Amino acid sequence: MRPLLAQLRVEVTMIFTNGETLFLTLGIPVLFLLFFSGVHVLPTGTSHPVDFLVPGILALAVMSTAMTALGIGTGFERGYGVLKRLGTTPLGRPRLLGAKILTVIGVELVQAVVLVLVGLTLGWSPGRSGSGGVLVGVAAGVMVLGTIAFGGIGLLLAGALKPLVNLAVVNTLFVILLLLGGMLIPLAKLPGWLADLSKVLPASALADGLHASLGSGTAVSGRDWLVLGVWAIAAPMVAGLTFRWE
Amino acid sequence: MEHLADAPAPVVTCDELVIRYGDLVAVDGLSFRALSGEVVALLGPNGAGKTSTVETLEGYRKASAGSVAVLGLDPRRDHASLVPRIGVMLQRGGVYPMLGPSQVLHLFADYYDDAEDPDALVDLVGLGGVQRTPWRRLSGGEQQRLSLALALIGKPEVVFLDEPTAGVDPEGRVVVREIIAGCRQRGICVILTTHELAEAERLADRVVIIDHGRKLAEDSPAALAAGTADGSIRFTTDPGIDTGALVLAMGDSVGVDEESPGSYRLRPPPGAAIPTVVANLAGWLAERGLALGDLRTGQSLEEAYLAITGSAGTSDAPSGPGLDGRRGQRAGRRSPR
Numbered sequence: 001m002r003p004l005l006a007q008l009r010v011e012v013t014m015i016f017t018n019g020e021t022l023f024l025t026l027g028i029p030v031l032f033l034l035f036f037s038g039v040h041v042l043p044t045g046t047s048h049p050v051d052f053l054v055p056g057i058l059a060l061a062v063m064s065t066a067m068t069a070l071g072i073g074t075g076f077e078r079g080y081g082v083l084k085r086l087g088t089t090p091l092g093r094p095r096l097l098g099a100k101i102l103t104v105i106g107v108e109l110v111q112a113v114v115l116v117l118v119g120l121t122l123g124w125s126p127g128r129s130g131s132g133g134v135l136v137g138v139a140a141g142v143m144v145l146g147t148i149a150f151g152g153i154g155l156l157l158a159g160a161l162k163p164l165v166n167l168a169v170v171n172t173l174f175v176i177l178l179l180l181g182g183m184l185i186p187l188a189k190l191p192g193w194l195a196d197l198s199k200v201l202p203a204s205a206l207a208d209g210l211h212a213s214l215g216s217g218t219a220v221s222g223r224d225w226l227v228l229g230v231w232a233i234a235a236p237m238v239a240g241l242t243f244r245w246e
Numbered sequence: 247m248e249h250l251a252d253a254p255a256p257v258v259t260c261d262e263l264v265i266r267y268g269d270l271v272a273v274d275g276l277s278f279r280a281l282s283g284e285v286v287a288l289l290g291p292n293g294a295g296k297t298s299t300v301e302t303l304e305g306y307r308k309a310s311a312g313s314v315a316v317l318g319l320d321p322r323r324d325h326a327s328l329v330p331r332i333g334v335m336l337q338r339g340g341v342y343p344m345l346g347p348s349q350v351l352h353l354f355a356d357y358y359d360d361a362e363d364p365d366a367l368v369d370l371v372g373l374g375g376v377q378r379t380p381w382r383r384l385s386g387g388e389q390q391r392l393s394l395a396l397a398l399i400g401k402p403e404v405v406f407l408d409e410p411t412a413g414v415d416p417e418g419r420v421v422v423r424e425i426i427a428g429c430r431q432r433g434i435c436v437i438l439t440t441h442e443l444a445e446a447e448r449l450a451d452r453v454v455i456i457d458h459g460r461k462l463a464e465d466s467p468a469a470l471a472a473g474t475a476d477g478s479i480r481f482t483t484d485p486g487i488d489t490g491a492l493v494l495a496m497g498d499s500v501g502v503d504e505e506s507p508g509s510y511r512l513r514p515p516p517g518a519a520i521p522t523v524v525a526n527l528a529g530w531l532a533e534r535g536l537a538l539g540d541l542r543t544g545q546s547l548e549e550a551y552l553a554i555t556g557s558a559g560t561s562d563a564p565s566g567p568g569l570d571g572r573r574g575q576r577a578g579r580r581s582p583r
Contacts, residue, residue: 080341090400
């Protein structure tokens with residue numbers, strides 16, 4: 001237990017003392033929320049853009065932490081030989097992974113609280129586009145699946161690519177999924193073929209699931225569950241099979 | 247335990263170890279042992295197979311053939327029970343770049359049930375003044391000393407140090423040497439690699455000279471130096487002296503070569519009294535008004551090393567008596583594909 005807690009403390013410290021990571025996980029989501037809810041340039045298709053933005057940016061937050069922050073951080077640790085060195089300590093891989101998972105969950109909780117508070121301040125009315133109710137438990141389930149899927153993608157890349165290549169690929173992927181994932185721009189605004197492609201990606205399934213559960217208080221579609229579920233199983237599995245520790 | 251008191255069980259055993267990377271044979275039938283409180287240096291040029299060997303003992307690599315054991319355990323199969331008992335210093339890196347020495351040592355200390363005091367260890371390796379400086383801003387020597395401290399934090403019974411003095415300044419080297427001497431005193435077995443002869447000579451009780459993945463020699467630094475010594479006398483004087491005349495003056499069975507301009511090697515006949523030979527040499531030089539620069543009758547480890555590694559590439563007669571037996575052993579092994 002003590003090794004896990006010590007590792008967790010250091011992982012959390014590194015996240016919250018690293019300016020780039022903080023900007024990525026909190027700065028960008030909060031700025032996007034403030035900017036696009038005030039400046040109505042996005043085709044959100046609603047008279048209250050903040051209603052569309054809060055669930056979408058929660059999805060963005062999950063992606064930024066589970067895929068981008070975890071993937072880039074782990075990639076550099078691998079490049080610096082940290083993962084190799086930890087391999088000959090009694091910490092062990094399960095506890096290292098456990099500390100990273102707990103750190104991701106902790107960061108996401110902070111993100112969720114901050115984004116919900118900022119959203120409410122900006123006039124977000126959860127469930128306004130539907131019956132007025134929200135499915136918080138369903139939203140949490142969607143976020144857990146999204147976290148597993150994106151965490152798997154981040155570790156898959158971190159364990160295969162050189163740190164700087166990994167950095168570039170993860171950031172590119174982040175921007176592409178941000179634009180194509182229905183987080184800021186509704187999929188309906190994309191060309192048909194691009195929307196179809198996007199629907200099998202975890203980003204749009206996560207965003208769509210959050211829009212349904214938090215935006216309109218409606219059930220998450222079977223397709224979203226399926227897409228998220230498949231990614232949540234496949235990505236960590238492939239990462240586990242291909243991860244190179246040095 | 248069960249072993250007899252007069253035959254201490256080796257702490258580290260490397261037996262006919264072969265490591266292949268695809269078609270490349272990095273380690274080719276290497277065997278050596280190390281005991282508690284013994285400092286063993288694997289000495290050889292870059293690419294000799296030193297790191298591959300050490301990383302196999304640490305459990306990072308799999309032996310292609312042969313076997314290794316550390317504290318009687320298999321480094322891969324018994325990984326979980328072995329890692330709390332060993333300390334590892336990688337050739338480079340291995341530390342979170344944004345953490346300082348104190349933070350990293352406290353973190354690692356928490357991995358172990360029984361660890362050294364991190365604050366005392368920071369001072370021991372002389373990093374007290376930079377204990378909060380992030381690793382990436384430490385000098386190369388400071389990074390090395392932190393890695394060394396991390397190898398010791400878990401009170402290991404065996405430590406593996408891959409190039410512990412590489413990139414370390416002279417003062418840092420003194421610290422590293424003192425720490426290794428301290429390990430020996432406490433009965434810790436130290437396996438280190440180096441391509442620097444002077445370090446091997448200073449640090450190690452026993453040196454295993456490796457090249458192309460094979461053991462060329464193994465002994466104490468002093469015995470290695472003596473073992474390949476052929477009784478040659480080396481001296482310097484003006485370049486281009488008449489070596490033929492010198493041979494005539496000294497007697498037929500003497501050999502004289504000018505190894506490089508102005509540097510000569512004189513081989514006295516077997517059984518000759520060295521002081522007499524030196525006296526005759528000095529007299530001959532004096533008669534001709536020649537200066538006598540360096541004059542040395544023994545051999546350094548460096549010369550032994552060069553004699554050992556230099557002759558290893560050729561297949562003809564061994565260069566020194568100390569190597570006969572070992573060369574015989576090697577002849578039986580298969581050569582790399």
